[in-house]
Amino acid sequence: ESPLDVQRLREDFPVLEREVGEGTPLVYFDNAATTQTPKQVVEAITEYYYEYNSNVHRGIHQLSQEASVAYEEAHDRLAEFVGASGEREEMVFTKNTTEAENLVAYAWGLNELGEGDEVVLTEMEHHASLVTWQQIAKKTGADVRYIRVDDEGKLDMEHAKELVGPDTAMVSVVHVSNVLGTVNPVSELADMAHEHDARIFVDGAQAVPNRPVDVEAIDADFYAFSGHKMAGPTGVGGLYGKKHLLEEMEPYQYGGEMIRKVDFEDATWNDLPWKFEAGTPVISQGIALHAAADYLDEIGLDRISEHEEYVTEYAYERLSEIEGIEIYGPPLGEDRGGLVSFNLDGVHAHDLSSILNDYGVAIRAGDHCTQPLHQKMDIPASVRASFYLYNTRAEVEALVEGVEAAKNIFA
Ligand code: PMP
Numbered sequence: 001e002s003p004l005d006v007q008r009l010r011e012d013f014p015v016l017e018r019e020v021g022e023g024t025p026l027v028y029f030d031n032a033a034t035t036q037t038p039k040q041v042v043e044a045i046t047e048y049y050y051e052y053n054s055n056v057h058r059g060i061h062q063l064s065q066e067a068s069v070a071y072e073e074a075h076d077r078l079a080e081f082v083g084a085s086g087e088r089e090e091m092v093f094t095k096n097t098t099e100a101e102n103l104v105a106y107a108w109g110l111n112e113l114g115e116g117d118e119v120v121l122t123e124m125e126h127h128a129s130l131v132t133w134q135q136i137a138k139k140t141g142a143d144v145r146y147i148r149v150d151d152e153g154k155l156d157m158e159h160a161k162e163l164v165g166p167d168t169a170m171v172s173v174v175h176v177s178n179v180l181g182t183v184n185p186v187s188e189l190a191d192m193a194h195e196h197d198a199r200i201f202v203d204g205a206q207a208v209p210n211r212p213v214d215v216e217a218i219d220a221d222f223y224a225f226s227g228h229k230m231a232g233p234t235g236v237g238g239l240y241g242k243k244h245l246l247e248e249m250e251p252y253q254y255g256g257e258m259i260r261k262v263d264f265e266d267a268t269w270n271d272l273p274w275k276f277e278a279g280t281p282v283i284s285q286g287i288a289l290h291a292a293a294d295y296l297d298e299i300g301l302d303r304i305s306e307h308e309e310y311v312t313e314y315a316y317e318r319l320s321e322i323e324g325i326e327i328y329g330p331p332l333g334e335d336r337g338g339l340v341s342f343n344l345d346g347v348h349a350h351d352l353s354s355i356l357n358d359y360g361v362a363i364r365a366g367d368h369c370t371q372p373l374h375q376k377m378d379i380p381a382s383v384r385a386s387f388y389l390y391n392t393r394a395e396v397e398a399l400v401e402g403v404e405a406a407k408n409i410f411a
Helices: 006-010 039-052 062-081 097-112 127-140 157-163 186-195 243-248 283-299 301-320 349-358 371-377 393-410
Strands: 091-094 118-122 143-147 168-174 199-203 222-226 237-241 259-262 267-269 325-327 339-344 364-366 382-386
Touching (some): 039 283, 062 091, 062 283, 091 097, 091 283, 097 127, 097 168, 097 199, 097 222, 097 237, 118 127, 118 157, 127 143, 127 199, 157 186, 186 199, 237 243, 283 301, 301 393, 349 364
Parallel strands (some): 118 143, 118 168, 199 222
Antiparallel strands (some): 259 267, 325 339, 364 382
16 A cells, blocks of 8 residues: 555646646656656745845845855755755755766866776666766776676676776766666665775665665765756756765866855865855755755655555556566566566557557656666667656556557557
8 A cells, every 4th residue: 555645645746637639647657757846846936036036145135145045055955855964065956967977077087087997887877977987987098897787687796896896996876777776785885885995976866756865874975866856846956975075076167156266377166065066056946956855855755665666566567467568677576666667579669658648658768868778688778667656556557558559559
């Protein structure tokens, strides 16, 4: 049974009432790409623009002070949300997870990596981390190694032990895979990295929205997430970094707001986290992200996670009953993210998603920004249904119906 009153919660998301096509109720199963936004978060944006829209940090006037306080407190709130005790100093707002990856790759990687250093990734990394570290490695002469993914979609931890060694400088791993749903042992990987004096970056884009995350318990050096995948707005994400590391790092971008003192020769940098937020930052989005964190905490991340398991389990079982379906990732019963990726024999993922669209079901088809993983699995693409706190088992029936229909059409 689900611990959530889903029908009540759905009232917070007006978009869920809409229809698509010719009057078909929307079934939104593309939550791993972007979640829907509750009224409470939209209201935080509206309130900001109607009541105290203003630039932050520099103003003496009241609106600027109000905006500054709200924006700064949003950093404290998000730090707390992911378990960082260092408050705002350890929480940089970025555009998204991708920008957080690039920030660390440029500000830390460019300066710290060189010939002979190794960056250890996994075969299930999202392009946000894979492409970024690949290119920084090329610029610095470092080598990239990939921890193998086994047939069940789990990391081969024996291989990890072989790869992470004295030459390792950075381990960058996805917390929950956006394709396989695998929940990686990030704390164990952090210990491995630290044993060899390497740093660990955790991509939490698919973890922070739907399970309690504690960056200090994991002992992550860096941890990234996106607002638009956690009931927040687009245009904002977070980078947690251990204070001493962020302090040692060079800025990522230069300009206003990130400086303390400038003359014609040189400049010094502002305090954390502002040193990493050049120019006018993501003010309304950051404030709205605070509202999203409040919204999720009020429901309870434990309960959201339990609800997702309840829906995912059902989807997995129902889809498994269809002949010709192959589901990827760890089997049922293992700790899994709230998504199911699959293929239907003889039907291209894009055709399947197009038929599902006729049934009102929004899912994603393609390589989900993990082309190397798809190459390894020897499939051109896959279909992914991903769930959130407002999805129901009844909606899963619409998915199953659509898949059955596709099967008949292509039979
Ligand atoms: N990492 C993972 C695991 C993801 O699922 C995503 C989003 N698909 C990203 C990174 C990138 O997120 P964003 O596009 O918000 O930067």
